[in-house]
Amino acid sequence: MLLPYLLRGCSAKYVQVALSSTRFCIGCCSIRGVATSRSHLFLRGIPQRFLNLSRGAKTHRRKQSQEDDWKKRNKTILTYIAAAGVGMIGMSYAAVPLYRLYCQATGLGGAAIAGHDTEQVETMKPIRDRVIKVTFNADTHASMQWNFRPQQSEIYVVPGETALAFYRAKNPTDKPVIGISTYNVVPFDAGQYFNKIQCFCFEEQRLNPHEEVDMPVFFYIDPEFDEDPRMARVDTITLSYTFFEAKEGQRLPIPGYS
Amino acid sequence: MSTAMNFGTKSFRPRAPDKGSFPLDHFGECKTFKETYMRCLKNNRFDNSRCREESKEYLECRMDRQLMAKEPLEKLGFKDLVDDSQKENEAKS
Numbered sequence: 001m002l003l004p005y006l007l008r009g010c011s012a013k014y015v016q017v018a019l020s021s022t023r024f025c026i027g028c029c030s031i032r033g034v035a036t037s038r039s040h041l042f043l044r045g046i047p048q049r050f051l052n053l054s055r056g057a058k059t060h061r062r063k064q065s066q067e068d069d070w071k072k073r074n075k076t077i078l079t080y081i082a083a084a085g086v087g088m089i090g091m092s093y094a095a096v097p098l099y100r101l102y103c104q105a106t107g108l109g110g111a112a113i114a115g116h117d118t119e120q121v122e123t124m125k126p127i128r129d130r131v132i133k134v135t136f137n138a139d140t141h142a143s144m145q146w147n148f149r150p151q152q153s154e155i156y157v158v159p160g161e162t163a164l165a166f167y168r169a170k171n172p173t174d175k176p177v178i179g180i181s182t183y184n185v186v187p188f189d190a191g192q193y194f195n196k197i198q199c200f201c202f203e204e205q206r207l208n209p210h211e212e213v214d215m216p217v218f219f220y221i222d223p224e225f226d227e228d229p230r231m232a233r234v235d236t237i238t239l240s241y242t243f244f245e246a247k248e249g250q251r252l253p254i255p256g257y258s
Numbered sequence: 259m260s261t262a263m264n265f266g267t268k269s270f271r272p273r274a275p276d277k278g279s280f281p282l283d284h285f286g287e288c289k290t291f292k293e294t295y296m297r298c299l300k301n302n303r304f305d306n307s308r309c310r311e312e313s314k315e316y317l318e319c320r321m322d323r324q325l326m327a328k329e330p331l332e333k334l335g336f337k338d339l340v341d342d343s344q345k346e347n348e349a350k351s
Binding site: 121122124126128151152153154155156157158161162163164166182183184185186188191195196197198199200201202203205206207208211213214215216218220 | 269270271272273274275276277278279280282283284286288289292295296299303304305306307310313316317326332333334335336337
């Protein structure tokens with residue numbers, strides 16, 4: 001009967017020592033109080049029943065209220081933890097559209113920047129002191145029989161100025177061939193500043209047998225290229241086109257609307 | 259290259275051109291303008307700033323022959339050339 005009280009007394013003592021490190025007098029009092037009740041219990045002279053009645057009632061009530069306090073504290077802590085868990089799950093769901101908005105605003109990863117407006121072409125000023133060399137590359141898919149090559153190996157442009165470049169494609173076969181092309185810009189980071197006003201990509205182009213055509217690309221480099229610290233050491237941009245053969249009735253998605 | 263799904267690598271996202279695609283010049287109607295432009299580039303060590311007149315003329319040829327949607331030249335970035343020619347006309351008259 002005494003043992004649970006003893007144990008609770010011990011644990012109470014340790015808890016109070018831990019909690020009241022800055023409140024010495026209160027801690028001392030409570031420790032002394034528990035210790036004296038325990039030491040009294042070992043005296044044979046005084047009947048234990050009597051001792052327990054007088055001291056045990058007070059400590060029992062104190063311990064009962066302490067237990068209630070602990071239970072209440074545990075409940076609040078559990079509530080907080082549960083709320084934090086639910087909050088984390090909610091944040092992970094909300095992160096998807098938020099991240100998309102963030103990417104659009106800052107243009108990370110070469111994605112289309114929100115606010116990339118075509119009116120800029122009219123008002124932009126060329127930045128004369130930053131000359132960039134744009135090299136051209138042309139590829140075809142292995143099964144594509146066109147002869148496709150650029151007509152100039154490089155062009156020196158400045159940001160903010162529109163430029164024109166030409167590719168040439170020839171169909172050496174006896175059958176009309178429909179081609180469709182895509183492009184790539186290296187370095188990838190510079191790709192977000194490389195704006196094409198008009199080109200020949202993403203739409204089907206049909207070449208009759210033994211026909212040769214000039215394909216122009218009209219582009220400019222965004223003037224903000226000069227202000228980006230990541231582009232400070234970029235001097236060369238490579239534009240690379242690849243032609244694939246298009247099958248009849250095939251519809252490809254236009255990029256940029258993902 | 260752009261489809262590698264490595265964590266953290268930046269991939270390239272192609273964007274559609276602003277004004278769409280040029281129709282093909284099957285009959286070579288603007289070939290002479292293109293030749294002029296290429297010759298100008300070769301003479302000027304491929305410096306685009308020196309050959310803007312020729313590129314403007316090539317685009318005007320395309321627009322005249324229905325090979326390009328008609329647009330005011332300012333919208334294509336030739337505002338300075340248009341202003342210069344206007345000033346010359348005014349000076350003459």
